Amino acid sequence: MEKICVAVRVRPPVPTSSDDGEWQTSNERCWRIEDNRISLHSPFDSNPASNNALSFAFDHVFDRSSSNGRIYGLLIKDIITAAARGFNGTVFAYGQTSSGKTYTMNGSEDDPGIIHLAIKDIFKNIQMMTDREFLIRISYMEIYNEEINDLFCPDNQKLRIHENLERGIYVAGLREEIVSNTEQVLNLIKVGEANRHVGQTNANVRSSRSHTIFRMVIESRGNDASCSGKSFTADAVRVSVLNLVDLAGSERIAKTGAEGERLKEGKHINKSLLTLGNVINKLSDGGKQRGHIPYRDSKLTRILQPALGGNAKTSIICTVAPEEVHIEETKVTLKFASRAKCITNCAQVNEILTDAALLKRQKLEIEQLREQLQGHHSEVLEQEIFKLRNEMLKSELEREKLAMELEEERKLHKERDHCTRAQKMKADNLSSCVHSDQGRNSCQGVSTWQSFSEERIDSHSMSHSDSFRTPSSEARANTFVAKRSDYSRLPDSSPLSINFVDATDEDLWLGLNKGCITDLDKLQMTPGLKANSVLSSYISPVLSLQGKLEIGRAAESDHRLKEVYEQRCNALEKECSLLREEKDSLAQALAEETQKRKDIEEDIQRFGLAFARRGGLLKSVHDKFKMKLKNPTIPHAIQVLPPRVLIAK
Ligand SMILES: Nc1ncnc2c1ncn2[C@@H]1O[C@H](COP(=O)(O)OP(=O)(O)OP(=O)(O)O)[C@@H](O)[C@H]1O
Numbered sequence: 001m002e003k004i005c006v007a008v009r010v011r012p013p014v015p016t017s018s019d020d021g022e023w024q025t026s027n028e029r030c031w032r033i034e035d036n037r038i039s040l041h042s043p044f045d046s047n048p049a050s051n052n053a054l055s056f057a058f059d060h061v062f063d064r065s066s067s068n069g070r071i072y073g074l075l076i077k078d079i080i081t082a083a084a085r086g087f088n089g090t091v092f093a094y095g096q097t098s099s100g101k102t103y104t105m106n107g108s109e110d111d112p113g114i115i116h117l118a119i120k121d122i123f124k125n126i127q128m129m130t131d132r133e134f135l136i137r138i139s140y141m142e143i144y145n146e147e148i149n150d151l152f153c154p155d156n157q158k159l160r161i162h163e164n165l166e167r168g169i170y171v172a173g174l175r176e177e178i179v180s181n182t183e184q185v186l187n188l189i190k191v192g193e194a195n196r197h198v199g200q201t202n203a204n205v206r207s208s209r210s211h212t213i214f215r216m217v218i219e220s221r222g223n224d225a226s227c228s229g230k231s232f233t234a235d236a237v238r239v240s241v242l243n244l245v246d247l248a249g250s251e252r253i254a255k256t257g258a259e260g261e262r263l264k265e266g267k268h269i270n271k272s273l274l275t276l277g278n279v280i281n282k283l284s285d286g287g288k289q290r291g292h293i294p295y296r297d298s299k300l301t302r303i304l305q306p307a308l309g310g311n312a313k314t315s316i317i318c319t320v321a322p323e324e325v326h327i328e329e330t331k332v333t334l335k336f337a338s339r340a341k342c343i344t345n346c347a348q349v350n351e352i353l354t355d356a357a358l359l360k361r362q363k364l365e366i367e368q369l370r371e372q373l374q375g376h377h378s379e380v381l382e383q384e385i386f387k388l389r390n391e392m393l394k395s396e397l398e399r400e401k402l403a404m405e406l407e408e409e410r411k412l413h414k415e416r417d418h419c420t421r422a423q424k425m426k427a428d429n430l431s432s433c434v435h436s437d438q439g440r441n442s443c444q445g446v447s448t449w450q451s452f453s454e455e456r457i458d459s460h461s462m463s464h465s466d467s468f469r470t471p472s473s474e475a476r477a478n479t480f481v482a483k484r485s486d487y488s489r490l491p492d493s494s495p496l497s498i499n500f501v502d503a504t505d506e507d508l509w510l511g512l513n514k515g516c517i518t519d520l521d522k523l524q525m526t527p528g529l530k531a532n533s534v535l536s537s538y539i540s541p542v543l544s545l546q547g548k549l550e551i552g553r554a555a556e557s558d559h560r561l562k563e564v565y566e567q568r569c570n571a572l573e574k575e576c577s578l579l580r581e582e583k584d585s586l587a588q589a590l591a592e593e594t595q596k597r598k599d600i601e602e603d604i605q606r607f608g609l610a611f612a613r614r615g616g617l618l619k620s621v622h623d624k625f626k627m628k629l630k631n632p633t634i635p636h637a638i639q640v641l642p643p644r645v646l647i648a649k
Pocket of ligand 1: 011012014064095096097098099100101102103206207208209247248249250319
């Protein structure tokens with residue numbers, strides 16, 4: 001972004017027949033110029049405060065002694081150099097009638113104007129740029145009474161403004177002359193000048209009645225030698241447009257006394273200048289307050305649109321008359337100039353890609369894609385896929401291990417459950433046994449162990465050994481009853497034989513004594529065997545209760561254990577499902593990566609096809625041209641572009 005460059009030029013006072021030197025001097029005192037500042041300093045104004053209020057600073061302020069050459073050097077030269085390098089540029093002179101606009105733009109014999117100096121400089125610039133070849137086209141138009149006329153071809157009148165992406169805003173049907181040197185251009189300008197509308201007014205003997213726009217289109221591209229080995233940008237064509245504009249001057253109809261045709265012209269001039277002022281005002285507002293910019297309200301602003309807040313480097317020379325009689329017009333011009341100073345443009349090199357450059361660019365893009373796929377990027381992708389596969393495998397193994405663990409846990413849990421149930425059943429059986437015997441033998445103080453002993457005794461053979469048989473009294477068939485005569489004290493010794501070394505012996509003993517009722521207290525005790533044997537704990541009702549409690553506790557702890565196992569099972573199942581999810585997401589990521597790779601491959605294929613198609617197209621065009629060159633009489637369907645003269649280096 002860069003600001004529009006604005007300068008003010010004060011022309012020398014125009015002498016009249018009645019003038020003497022004294023008049024001139026006093027007139028010049030109206031405006032004081034110090035460096036780049038211009039202030040109103042009227043010796044006739046008694047109020048110094050009002051004078052101070054009218055002071056303006058610009059990029060440059062040129063006094064009467066400044067030549068066109070100086071103005072060009074300080075304000076315009078850079079724009080011309082930039083135009084040769086591909087930037088759009090616009091220079092225009094603005095000011096009231098007779099303030100010196102035409103003098104500034106066209107100059108005189110002794111002091112060539114901006115247009116003359118710019119043309120000379122353009123050719124000097126392109127001569128120096130040996131690595132590029134140039135094609136320069138010029139056109140010259142005027143906007144007269146809000147109609148566009150071609151100054152190179154007077155028959156081309158009332159031309160229309162068009163806009164498209166390729167050319168931007170342009171005047172259709174305008175003649176363009178291809179030029180290759182300064183003289184050629186200056187001669188053509190002379191022709192154009194002759195066609196311009198000028199007329200005599202009270203203010204100016206040769207007043208411009210139209211706005212003129214001298215336009216130079218500068219095309220360039222790197223020449224073959226410089227292109228080889230460079231990037232595709234070397235093949236791009238740069239196209240810049242340079243507008244050098246001499247506006248018609250605003251005029252106060254009352255002052256100029258214009259009538260008839262001059263009056264009509266004056267109205268059109270004022271109207272379009274008013275629109276220019278509005279556009280400048282809107283643009284200088286900046287930011288969001290700007291709103292709609294009325295470029296389309298006049299042909300002038302429409303054509304100058306890119307130069308005002310667009311893609312161009314722009315300089316405005318505001319010309320003012322020093323005479324006191326023009327103070328009001330000068331104030332208006334200075335206000336316009338200070339507004340214009342706030343406008344920012346965004347100039348950039350305009351490059352157009354030719355077919356060759358386009359092909360080169362596509363080729364480069366394909367190469368880059370290929371590199372991406374085959375080179376580093378593809379490796380990264382492969383690694384990523386490999387890593388994902390590994391992780392998937394790992395998680396699969398983990399899942400299997402967990403599933404096995406879960407199965408183990410389930411089995412264990414089942415066994416425990418089974419065990420707990422068996423123990424519970426035993427406890428229930430025992431308790432029911434104890435209760436029933438307590439009820440039946442409460443008077444005798446006898447405790448029985450019926451079901452358990454029955455079961456166990458039945459399963460053993462009686463013929464094993466008679467040495468274990470205990471003398472019985474009041475035997476009951478199939479039942480061994482052990483009783484005690486004194487339950488108040490616990491026996492110190494077991495009633496069982498010392499020979500009982502294990503449960504088989506014990507069972508045998510019980511089997512042999514089936515059908516006997518034995519008073520345990522009368523049995524001969526085995527001193528070495530303590531009374532805390534299995535039998536004693538079941539026989540005593542107190543002990544039986546304790547056993548039952550223990551079994552109950554065991555069952556409870558088993559139940560708790562079961563709960564813990566269940567929790568563990570749940571946790572494992574959860575973990576399993578998480579792993580399953582992770583596996584799914586990894587599989588999805590893998591699928592996405594594979595799809596990405598597929599897409600890149602498709603892109604390459606598509607670019608390759610487009611590349612081949614374009615190559616074929618260019619080749620056929622080339623062949624047709626070759627045929628046409630060999631045999632010019634053969635008609636062909638290709639539209640041949642207007643010949644362009646390339647300036648020889
Ligand atoms: N800097 C200058 N030095 C010498 N003479 C000048 C200068 N500026 C203007 N003049 C003279 O002043 C007169 C009016 O100038 P010019 O025609 O350039 O004004 P203008 O602004 O183009 O007027 P209009 O808008 O009516 O076309 C001419 O005679 C011109 O030679």
